[in-house]
Amino acid sequence: MATQSKLTKAKPKKARRSRSREPSWVHLSDEELLQKRFCDLRLTLRHTVIDQHIRRIRRDLTRRGIRFAPHVWLSEEWFSPDGVPGIAIAFYMAHPRLMRLERRMMDEVEGGNASWLTRIMRHEFAHALDNAFRLRRRKEWRETFGDPDRPYPNVYRPRPASRDFVLHLGHWYAQSHPTEDFAETFAVWMQPKARWRRDYQGWPALNKLEYVDRLMSELSGVLPHVMNRSLIEPVSENETTLAEHYRRKRARYEFDTPEAYDLRLKRVFGKHRKGRRRMRASTFVRQVRPEMERWLMRRSRLYPYLVHHVLRTVIQRCRELNLVLDTSKHEAKRALLGVLERILIDILRRDRERYTL
Structure with a gap:
């Protein structure tokens, strides 16, 4: 009797969905893309340039013993909300197509090159760190940078020749407010110590850098006091169109x-x-x-x-x-x-x- 052995046909494997598969809106014209809502873009930070920068800065903090990794999300603008130990990333950083649109609409992409992106990320990490450890409540912090509860000035008159403040993001941003002074000083502190000591030798701003250096040593191995993971104004819930976003931004x-x-x-x-x-x-x-x-x-x-x-x-x-x-x-x-x-x-x-x- 002949054996009735059956050869089971192998089912064809489903093709894996490529992680590099482009969303359909990538091929739209600028005019068509501007009619899209933020929430319809389904943006993510995974496998992006910004994701690599975030990992790098987290590693830099870990090497310094700082046990803090802020959560990040995509929003319309760069910011770190008060009381939230996290960072909102400008939406266009999620895809080169959106960066091209940003350049066309605003003449420039804020954070669009590696150097600029590093400066922004270090600045924003400082704000998140401040929120996580409630640094501004410390007496020495206030003595060094000023009253963090002071409202932003109605008239902002920077002193370009001043050596009381570090220079980092540009347009003398550290002079605008005590919290910005701290964030800019921290961002410069993230550079190698030998560099900022050399660059700010003889400047009163060096005292601020020395304070941040001592403060970060105190935080080594300490867990953050604030650990909430709130997302403020994420693009995933934003029903605004890109056209309306740029109309308001230009205004x-x-x-x-x-x-x-x-x-x-x-x-x-x-x-x-x-x-x-x-x-x-x-x-x-x-x-x-x-x-x-x-x-x-x-x-x-x-x-x-x-x-x-x-x-x-x-x-x-x-x-x-x-x-x-x-x-x-x-x-x-x-x-x-x-x-x-x-x-x-x-x-x-x-x-x-x-x-x-």
């Missing part, structure tokens, strides 16, 4: 009252008078615009979109006021730079009142 940099700076512009330029041939102020500003932009973006690390927008508005306002150049170009250029910095810092201060890092 934050608008002049509420452009005429508020008329007096400053009139101090730089003169009023047009019949019979006197003078270069129009609007023409002069257009001529020096590339130099002003380089200075403001490189020296002060101000956002390109903001710089471009302010210069466009100043040119328009000079035209409306019919202003002319009545001093040397050298003097006018120096005075104009001062006015531009004043306007830019005022806008950043106003923005910071709503969106603190």
Whole structure:
């Protein structure tokens, strides 16, 4: 009798879903992508550049004995909420396609290169660490950095030549508030000790770095006091469209009252008078615009979109006021730079009142 052996046919294996499979919205045009809601993008931080940076900073803290690993999530902006030992990551960091859209809409990607991303992450880790260990409640912390409950100033006048503060993120951010002073100082402290000792030798800011160094030694091996894992404004629950997000973001940099700076512009330029041939102020500003932009973006690390927008508005306002150049170009250029910095810092201060890092 013949054996009735059956050969069981092997079922074809289901193809594994590739982790690198791109979401469908990647291939949309910018106009189509802007109509998408945040929650529909289904974004994740897994296997992204930002994920690698987070792991690296956590390892750096572990090597220093600091037992703290803040939770992270995606939101519309970079921030670390008060009382929450975590960090919200700007949504566009989740995918190169979103970073390209951010660049088109805002002229720049905040954190878009490795160096800038490291600076931001160290700054945000500092805020999360502050929340986790309630550092601002310490007497020496307050003596070193100031009152953390002090409201952000209505007028933010940085002193570029001051050596009382470290320089890290740009536009003299450490000077804006005690909590930002701590975050910037911590971010610099994360660099090798030999480097920050050398860079800040002779600066009063070195005392702040030395305090942070002692403080981190005290925290070695200590568990955080606050360990909640709250997610504030995650994109997964955000039904706002990208178009509305960018409309609001651009509006934050608008002049509420452009005429508020008329007096400053009139101090730089003169009023047009019949019979006197003078270069129009609007023409002069257009001529020096590339130099002003380089200075403001490189020296002060101000956002390109903001710089471009302010210069466009100043040119328009000079035209409306019919202003002319009545001093040397050298003097006018120096005075104009001062006015531009004043306007830019005022806008950043106003923005910071709503969106603190």
